[in-house]
Amino acid sequence: MIMLTDKSCTRVLYVDLSRKTYWVKERPDLFEKYLGGTGVAVKLLREEMKPSADPLGPGNVVVFAVGAFTAAYPTASKTVAMFKSPLTGNLGESHAGGRSAVAIKMAGFGAIVIKGESDIPVYLSIHDGKVFFRDASALWGVRSTYTVGRVLRERESWPGLRAIMRIGRAGERLIKYAGVVTETYRHFGRLGLGAVWGSKKLKALVVGGRRAIPVADPRKYREVYDKIYDKVVKSDSMKKYHDLGTPVNIIPLNKIGALPTRNLTSARFEGAENISGEAIAETMLARRVACSHCPVACIHIAAIREEYPHEKYFYTTKYVSYDYEPLYSLGTMLGISDKEGVLRLIEEVEVEGLDAMSTGVALAWATEAFQRGIITEKETIVKPSWGDWRTYIQMVKYIVEQPNEFYRKLGEGTEEAAKTYGGVEFAMTFGKNEMPGYHAGPATHLGYVIGARHSHLDNAGYSYDQKLIGKEYPPPEKVIDDLMKEEAWRQILSSLVVCFFARKVYTPELVAEGLEALGIKIDVEGLKKLGWEIYAEKYRLKLDMGFDLEKDLKLPKRIFETPSPHGKISEEFMQKALDHFRKRIKELIGK
Amino acid sequence: MITLSAQTVKAEVKPKRLVVVNPDLCVGCMSCMFACARRFPNGGLAKAAIHVRSVGGFERGFTVIVCRACPNPPCAKVCPTGALTPRKGGGVTLNPSKCIGCGMCREACPFGAIQWDTELNKPVICVHCGYCVNYCPHGVLSLEEVRW
Numbered sequence A: 001m002i003m004l005t006d007k008s009c010t011r012v013l014y015v016d017l018s019r020k021t022y023w024v025k026e027r028p029d030l031f032e033k034y035l036g037g038t039g040v041a042v043k044l045l046r047e048e049m050k051p052s053a054d055p056l057g058p059g060n061v062v063v064f065a066v067g068a069f070t071a072a073y074p075t076a077s078k079t080v081a082m083f084k085s086p087l088t089g090n091l092g093e094s095h096a097g098g099r100s101a102v103a104i105k106m107a108g109f110g111a112i113v114i115k116g117e118s119d120i121p122v123y124l125s126i127h128d129g130k131v132f133f134r135d136a137s138a139l140w141g142v143r144s145t146y147t148v149g150r151v152l153r154e155r156e157s158w159p160g161l162r163a164i165m166r167i168g169r170a171g172e173r174l175i176k177y178a179g180v181v182t183e184t185y186r187h188f189g190r191l192g193l194g195a196v197w198g199s200k201k202l203k204a205l206v207v208g209g210r211r212a213i214p215v216a217d218p219r220k221y222r223e224v225y226d227k228i229y230d231k232v233v234k235s236d237s238m239k240k241y242h243d244l245g246t247p248v249n250i251i252p253l254n255k256i257g258a259l260p261t262r263n264l265t266s267a268r269f270e271g272a273e274n275i276s277g278e279a280i281a282e283t284m285l286a287r288r289v290a291c292s293h294c295p296v297a298c299i300h301i302a303a304i305r306e307e308y309p310h311e312k313y314f315y316t317t318k319y320v321s322y323d324y325e326p327l328y329s330l331g332t333m334l335g336i337s338d339k340e341g342v343l344r345l346i347e348e349v350e351v352e353g354l355d356a357m358s359t360g361v362a363l364a365w366a367t368e369a370f371q372r373g374i375i376t377e378k379e380t381i382v383k384p385s386w387g388d389w390r391t392y393i394q395m396v397k398y399i400v401e402q403p404n405e406f407y408r409k410l411g412e413g414t415e416e417a418a419k420t421y422g423g424v425e426f427a428m429t430f431g432k433n434e435m436p437g438y439h440a441g442p443a444t445h446l447g448y449v450i451g452a453r454h455s456h457l458d459n460a461g462y463s464y465d466q467k468l469i470g471k472e473y474p475p476p477e478k479v480i481d482d483l484m485k486e487e488a489w490r491q492i493l494s495s496l497v498v499c500f501f502a503r504k505v506y507t508p509e510l511v512a513e514g515l516e517a518l519g520i521k522i523d524v525e526g527l528k529k530l531g532w533e534i535y536a537e538k539y540r541l542k543l544d545m546g547f548d549l550e551k552d553l554k555l556p557k558r559i560f561e562t563p564s565p566h567g568k569i570s571e572e573f574m575q576k577a578l579d580h581f582r583k584r585i586k587e588l589i590g591k
Numbered sequence B: 001m002i003t004l005s006a007q008t009v010k011a012e013v014k015p016k017r018l019v020v021v022n023p024d025l026c027v028g029c030m031s032c033m034f035a036c037a038r039r040f041p042n043g044g045l046a047k048a049a050i051h052v053r054s055v056g057g058f059e060r061g062f063t064v065i066v067c068r069a070c071p072n073p074p075c076a077k078v079c080p081t082g083a084l085t086p087r088k089g090g091g092v093t094l095n096p097s098k099c100i101g102c103g104m105c106r107e108a109c110p111f112g113a114i115q116w117d118t119e120l121n122k123p124v125i126c127v128h129c130g131y132c133v134n135y136c137p138h139g140v141l142s143l144e145e146v147r148w
Helices: A028-034 A037-048 A100-106 A145-155 A190-199 A218-234 A236-242 A246-256 A277-283 A324-329 A339-352 A356-371 A389-401 A405-410 A414-421 A442-450 A461-467 A476-496 A508-517 A524-544 A571-589 B031-038 B074-078 B104-108 B131-135
Strands: A011-016 A021-026 A062-065 A079-084 A091-096 A111-115 A122-127 A130-135 A162-166 A180-182 A186-188 A202-208 A285-289 A299-307 A315-322 B016-020 B051-054 B062-065 B084-086 B092-094 B115-117 B122-124 B141-145
Touching (some): A028 A037, A037 A062, A037 A079, A037 A091, A037 A111, A037 A476, A079 A100, A079 A190, A091 A190, A091 A524, A100 A162, A100 A202, A145 A162, A145 A202, A180 A190, A218 A236, A218 A508, A218 B031, A246 A324, A277 A299, A324 A339, A339 A356, A356 A389, A356 A414, A389 A405, A442 A461, A476 A508, A476 A524, A476 A571, A508 A524, B031 B051, B031 B131, B074 B084, B074 B104, B131 B141
Parallel strands (some): A011 A111, A122 A202
Antiparallel strands (some): A011 A021, A091 A186, A122 A130, A162 A180, A162 A202, A299 A315, B016 B141, B051 B062, B115 B122
């Protein structure tokens, strides 16, 4: 039996943008059963949204959910956002850290549900148990997401204990892979949440507060806390995030030939050393920043020294945050080996409020299509070529400004653009979502395509492949079974909600102990069962939203052409695996 | 040699105070704040006496705000009910049963170092126990002997 000691974390805040009103309901039924995060969000979305809703219409619903571990244990730093994705037309799920999770919980909510659409641009200020609807007309169209953050920082309450989520011009203009930026450097990046906000005329959301979270067993709580804290700061399980951060992956992935380069025409990049975590840290790393309640501080910020355009001996410093995925998508995927160049491109993407991964993959497709003559300067206006970051910065602006039909299509996603102009076989998308930065083998790509949000973090196929290098590769059925098992467990982590980077710290046993101290009794077996249940719920919703197990489990041709560390990937192997997946998922959801 | 007052239990223990050694090293993880709140012993942040916030956004770094243990604390001087009294070694101690939650102390502190427990409507006062120091992974904080 699950019993939450902290009752107020079961409070759900419902905001109706159409009627400019809000209400709060206690939902122990949801939080005591599903812990929070993904588990609760999928249920709330099911309750509030028609599966057939237009992703950019008033019928779409945005759910933010935090979990039982938020503001209770270290590295429980993420918020889960769930919505219908304008990019894929299917279930959208995106996670972000920054201050968001602790701020929502400290404001006294376990989840926030945003419905309807406003007639004028608004931003929401949520604190002291109330929602204030504020006019955002003057903020609409502001060039940079940084500026919006600065303005709201001055105007709103709870400094240090709040999150400032906002969209950029990309979201306002409904670019289907626009993201929501929080605390300047963290993002609900994937699957177009920014466009959903834009369609609702929601420019920003500021949320904050402070309160206590009562625990069931104070002595046990401190004991478990210390156990987790020590593992986080002292053990090797998180060391890679401690030191160079996620960009530590660039050199090793390049060595094994798993680093997607120039639209995955290659899996090795000759310029990898130049834009590696090591290279950037050596001369440009200027600051480390942490999400709330995470002593790891994996957010790496580089400084770019910049001379004034028209005056000598005047300088300014730009601060750009970098991670593995943007260095892949806006770096290796575009053949950029100039570290300052790639950082400037990342900055432009931040300013506009786009998803870095989708943007990079879209530009990579456009470059290859241009080289093959499928599109010309009539479409692209500028001449894209691998490595030319200045031109790519201009193209990012065009994606947002939409000067012609080509950029309007590119703003709908890589797959949409490829369907119109040709080149679907080298449009690197999975379920219409642009690929993450790994070409490590069969499990990697199976992971993307079967994952409920087509993310590399759904089930970690990429890490599965890396561990198998030099070993005998298992049969397709086993690969699927293993990936599904991992994905089921990750539903628990994303319901608590802990950062997936700390997944090795939070073993099932430790999760059960941590929950017990908070007054939630559930054993390891119960947790695993719950993980499968949430996984099934998510896929049920996916299918109701139109995901087709026969047609939508598609793999781009390119992945079979470029050798992976496991050699060329066999189509037959992949088809067998997908058939097995179809069978397993049907069993799981009981259809 | 310090003259010991009657209340001092251990004669040889010199009073200590919490020191922000170098706020530039702070990454903004808030582990110190959660540690402070855990003494009571809850999760969340209601009773954190130490506060971390950015100085104009994540891109500009952080500032750490906590009682610096003034030898002649202005917060105690303005307390109308005598709930705050100077502590040996600097800073103050709070007698919650005398406190009416007027907030004068908060106004009086030039550092803004008095945090507020919105649930009880009373100040949260740092007792310079140093528990938070154990949870700062980057050496921002330390507990040092008072040398006023």
